[in-house]
Amino acid sequence: MAQFEEIGRQGYLPDRIASHILQQVDAGDLKPGDALPTETALAEAFGVSRNVLREAIARLRSDGVIETKQGRGAVVRSPSERTTFRIDAGRLDQKENLGDLFELRGLLEMDAAGLAAQRRNQDDLDELADALEIMRGAKDFDEQRLEADARFHRCLGQATRNDYLATIIDYLSSRLKDTTRATGAVYAKSDLMDVTVGEHQAILEAVRAKNAEAARAAMATHIRGAAERLGVTLPGSV
Template sequence: MKDRDKAVFNMIPQTSSLRSGLAESLIAHIESGDLKPGQRLPTEQEIMEATGVSRTIVREALATLRAQGLITTRQGLGAFVSSNSVPRSFSIIPNDLESIDEVLRVLELRLGVEYEAAGLAARRRTPEDIVRMQDRLDALDQAIAAGGYGADEDFAFHRSILVATQNSYYGRLFDTFGTTMIPRQWAHLDEMTIAGRQKHAERMRKEHYAIFTAIRDGNEAAARKALRNHLSKSTARFEELRDANLKR
């Protein structure tokens, strides 16, 4: 078992039900992205050694995750995180965003959710949350440097803020929306010059790091302000695009 995997499966807190305690720990790691879709879980023995619980408890916890559709088992190979491990009773799909006005409504919704989440994250973030957010920002920088749009990485960074609230409902809500919360298809990045894309990327990077720094430093007011500034500027950019389209 790798050291990184051991860090994921720390000793679970003692609860009235060890099975639910282990199951909740596993669910939290799946929801945070530490355990990714398609990733193979450690063996029963490895989980036992990492958590200190019995084989029976491990099997019962895994059965709970299977019943919820969060993991699947493959004969002779073990348990894997399901590719569609998050139940979605409501979602926003790309076809919903047929106009910039729809994109603006999504940004309005995001602001309502993420503004409060940023403050909670600043108050409750753990060292692991800080590392996760930094990793997501590094991945976003790398994606853009490689010439990509970084939509998936952008989504992952914003989701890491919600995870840092220590309120799993925030992350679950964000998951119902998927990467359409980052409406790159209307940004016309492919129409920008190289210099224009670099300027746009640097502006976004500055805004993201302002949010990250405030959360890292535990400054609730600054975190909310930076988040509002970021999404408000995104809203303004899409309003400009809409107005420009109307003039064509």
């Protein structure tokens, strides 16, 4: 039988909760077809807020471990139905893995920026500008700024009008959000927060101008810069 209890405070709570539930699934305590307890019950059991619990559940859903069914809530999926592409956030502390992820991100998001420049509408521009304004207004590299950064990239993916591309960009952004959170002190010690805002501004301006080539170049500059700020050097192709 699955056991849920108050979770330790070390580490990022949604990750720890998602990992705990995944361990219950892998151990067979939660079987395919089993429904998880309600959000309220799980939040109380883990001793966290419902917002924290929801982020953990969203992580498991994006990894294909659970699905939401009408009238049953979150239900465990069988291994054969789970997402085959999965990034283990716990392995991103290794430079080679982080480098591979940034290289993949560059290849996808450069073309996504070009497509967004060609296909965006005014609502897309408003969303991108709003996310950027939140990034610009935040004084610290906190959760609000992290989420605004991830939101900017999600909006860009949606502006491509390609649902598959938007989904994978959303997934990559969520994983890199974890890594950037852990290294937020790097940004706080210099003007690097202003640098990254400037990189996003250049992307937005190119997308607004419908300049696909400039959008791709601005995204390449941002991806390479973001990687270097985390101590990763990318190959010349990105």
